[in-house]
Amino acid sequence: MGISIGIGLLIGAERERRKGSGSRRGAAGVRTFALAAFAGALSGYFKSEGLLVAVVAAAVLFAALAYRRTAPKDPGLTTEFALVVTVLLGALTMQNPPLAVGLSVIITILLAARERLHRAFKNLLSEQEAHDALVFLAATLVILPLAPNREVGPFGAFNPRKIWELVVLVMAIGAVSYIALRALGSRAGLALAGLVGGFISASATIGAMGNRAKRNPELGSAAASGAVLATVATIVQMLLVLVVVNVATCRALARPLLFSGLAAIGYSLIFLALSARTPTANEPAAGRAFDLRLAFLFAMTITVIMFLCAFLNQKYGNRGLLVGAALSGFADTHATAISIASLVSAGRITPESAVLPILLGLTTNTLTKVVVAFAAGGHRFALRILPGLIAVIMAAFLGMWLATK
Numbered sequence: 001m002g003i004s005i006g007i008g009l010l011i012g013a014e015r016e017r018r019k020g021s022g023s024r025r026g027a028a029g030v031r032t033f034a035l036a037a038f039a040g041a042l043s044g045y046f047k048s049e050g051l052l053v054a055v056v057a058a059a060v061l062f063a064a065l066a067y068r069r070t071a072p073k074d075p076g077l078t079t080e081f082a083l084v085v086t087v088l089l090g091a092l093t094m095q096n097p098p099l100a101v102g103l104s105v106i107i108t109i110l111l112a113a114r115e116r117l118h119r120a121f122k123n124l125l126s127e128q129e130a131h132d133a134l135v136f137l138a139a140t141l142v143i144l145p146l147a148p149n150r151e152v153g154p155f156g157a158f159n160p161r162k163i164w165e166l167v168v169l170v171m172a173i174g175a176v177s178y179i180a181l182r183a184l185g186s187r188a189g190l191a192l193a194g195l196v197g198g199f200i201s202a203s204a205t206i207g208a209m210g211n212r213a214k215r216n217p218e219l220g221s222a223a224a225s226g227a228v229l230a231t232v233a234t235i236v237q238m239l240l241v242l243v244v245v246n247v248a249t250c251r252a253l254a255r256p257l258l259f260s261g262l263a264a265i266g267y268s269l270i271f272l273a274l275s276a277r278t279p280t281a282n283e284p285a286a287g288r289a290f291d292l293r294l295a296f297l298f299a300m301t302i303t304v305i306m307f308l309c310a311f312l313n314q315k316y317g318n319r320g321l322l323v324g325a326a327l328s329g330f331a332d333t334h335a336t337a338i339s340i341a342s343l344v345s346a347g348r349i350t351p352e353s354a355v356l357p358i359l360l361g362l363t364t365n366t367l368t369k370v371v372v373a374f375a376a377g378g379h380r381f382a383l384r385i386l387p388g389l390i391a392v393i394m395a396a397f398l399g400m401w402l403a404t405k
Contacts, residue, residue: 001041003097004090007104008037011086014111015079028066028079033086040090052091059087082111135292136171144168163300169204170211170295190219191272194226198233203365203372205230206385210377211295217380224384225271227373228264231366231392235261238337238362245341248351253358256399260362263395267388297375329361330368336361355400363393 012033028036036059043052063080085107092100110117149161176193190209197205206227213223235257242250328336340354340361366389373382 001038001045001093003101004037004041004093005034007089007093007100008034008086010104010108011037011082011089011111014108015082028063028083033083036083036086037090037093040087041093044091044094056084056087059084078111078114082107132175136168136175139164139171139292140168166204167292167295169201170207171292190222190226191229191268192226194223194229195233197226198230199237202230202234203369205233206369207295207372207376210373210375210381213377213381220381220384221271221274223377224381224388225268227381227385228268228271228388228392231264231369231389232261232268234333234365235264235392238334238358241334241337242341245338246345246351249341249344249354249358252351252355252403255403256355256359256396259399260392260396263391264388267391271384326357326360326364329364333361333365336365355403359393359396359400362396366393 009030012028012030015033016029039055039058040052043055063083067077067080086104089100089104089107092103144161144164147161147164150159152158152160176197190212194205194209197208209223209227209230213220239250239254239257242253337358340349340357343349344351344354369389370382370386373385
C-alpha cells in the first residue's frame with residue numbers, strides 16, 4: 001500500500017506541474033493521484049473485483065466531469081487517462097509491486113516528455129520516416145506473432161516465423177544504421193551500425209548495408225566499411241562462445257581468429273578513409289530507414305541457402321565432421337563452432353582437430369555473405385567487400401598454418 005501511494009505521488013507530482021492555478025487549474029493533482037492509486041490498492045487488498053470496477057468507474061466518471069469543464073481551454077485527455085491508469089497501477093501493486101513501480105516510472109517519463117515527443121514527431125520525423133516506423137511496428141507487433149512457428153515444405157526447411165524474423169531483423173538493422181547515419185554522419189554512423197549489427201547477424205547487417213549502398217551510391221564506401229566490420233563482430237562473438245563452451249578450443253583458434261579479425265579491421269579502415277574523401281560523407285542523409293522489398297529479398301536468399309543445405313544433407317548425409325561443419329556453416333557459423341567445441345568437451349576429438357572444421361564453417365558462412373551482398377547491394381557493392389571477405393578467410397587459414405609450425 002505504501003508503494004501504491006508512492007506511485008500516485010510520482011505521477012501526481014508530474015501532473016501537478018501542469019495543473020496550473022486559479023480558476024483554470026486542472027482538477028487532478030498530486031493528492032488526487034495518490035488517493036486514486038491507494039483506492040486501487042485497497043481493491044487489490046480485499047481481492048474484490050467488484051470494488052476495483054467501482055473504483056475505476058468512479059475515476060472515469062470524475063475524469064469525464066473534469067474534462068467537460070476544461071475541454072474548452074484544453075482539449076487534451078492526458079491527465080484524465082493518467083488518473084485511470086494510476087488506479088490500475090495501484091491495484092497491480094498488490095500482485096506485482098516491482099512491475100507496478102517500473103510501469104509508473106515509464107509513464108511518468110512519457111508524461112514529462114510531452115514537448116520533446118511533440119517536437120520529434122512534428123519537426124524531426126519526415127512523413128516517410130513516420131511511415132517506415134509504422135511499417136516496422138506492424139511487421140514486429142502484428143505479423144510476427146501471427147506467423148506459424150513450424151517447419152513446412154520439402155525437407156522441413158521452411159519456417160514462416162523464422163523467415164519473417166529475418167525480414168524484421170534486416171528492417172531493424174537498417175533502421176539502426178539510418179539513425180546512426182543521421183546522428184553521426186555516414187563515416188562513423190554506418191561503421192558503428194555495422195559493428196553493432198554484426199553481433200546480431202553479420203549476414204543481415206551486410207544485407208542492410210547493401211540496401212543502403214544501393215539506394216545511396218555515394219555512401220557505398222561507408223556501407224562497405226560497416227559490412228566488413230560486421231565480420232569483426234562475428235569473430236569476437238565466436239571467441240566469446242568458445243570461451244564458454246570449451247576454453248581449449250578457444251586457445252587453439254585464438255591465432256586464426258585474431259588474424260582474420262585484424263584483416264577485417266584493416267580492410268574496413270581503407271573504406272573509412274575513402275568515405276572521408278567523399279563530399280557528402282559527413283552529411284546526415286534523409287530518406288527511408290529501410291526497404292521492405294529488399295528485406296524480403298534477403299530473407300528469401302537465406303531461405304534458399306538453408307533449403308539447399310537441407311537437400312544436400314538429405315541426399316548425401318553427414319559424411320564426416322568436415323562435411324557436416326561446412327554444410328551447417330552456410331546457415332550459422334556460431335552453431336557450427338558450438339557443435340565442434342562440444343565434441344572437444346566430450347573428449348571425442350582434440351582441440352587441434354577442431355580448428356579446421358570450425359574454419360570451414362566460417363568459410364561457407366562467408367559464401368552466404370557474398371551471396372547476400374550480391375542480392376542486396378548489387379555487383380558494385382559486392383565487389384567492394386568481396387576482397388575483404390576473402391582476406392578474412394585467408395588470414396584465418398594463415399593463422400592456422402602458423403600455429404602448426
